[in-house]
Amino acid sequence: MPTPVTDRLRAGFADRRVLGRLGAWEGMVNRLVEGWPPDGWYPATYYREDLGTRDELADVADAELVPALAEVDRRFREATVDDGGQALAAATGRPVPGDRWWWRRIPRPLPWEGPRRVSQSLRPTPPY
Structure with a gap:
């Protein structure tokens, strides 16, 4: 996935761990x-890990990071x-932290519910 907000900071941001x-x-x-x-x-477990990354x-x-993070958070x-x-x-059987707003937010529809769809390019071609 492209990361244009992060990419704008790559040249001058010193802390590579935070940038990652x-x-x-x-x-x-x-x-x-x-x-x-x-x-x-x-x-849901991956989504939970991603929220941990936001933690x-x-x-x-950092003065450079705050506006970039705000832009991603807005999206x-x-x-x-x-x-x-x-x-x-x-979905995970574990409570979420109540003190961080991002833990209370979910996408609709929930990506971990329902059947997993196979992409068209991965479907077997029927024999003709």
């Missing part, structure tokens, strides 16, 4: 916005709804 976390968060948000390519499915960025106060908020963390907790 931003890139991971932005990549997940982009997958969410694009409908979870290639098959429209994304496990790692919560206390970074995340626009693509999700607040359900209080109920759907993710139910």
Whole structure:
């Protein structure tokens, strides 16, 4: 997944670890916005891990990072709804932290529910 917000910071941002976390968060948000390519499915455990990545960025106060993170967060908020963390907790069997807003937000439809669709290019060709 492209990460244009993160890429803009690559040249001058010193902390590569933090930049990597931003890139991971932005990549997940982009997958969410694009409908979870290639098959429209994304496990709840992966989603939970991605929210943990966002946790790692919560206390970074770098002047360059803050606006970039705000841009990615805005896209995340626009693509999700607040359900209080109920759907993710139910799917993973673990409560979500209540003190971080991103843990309470989920995409609709839930990418971990329903049948996993196989992309058209991976479907076997019927013999003719």
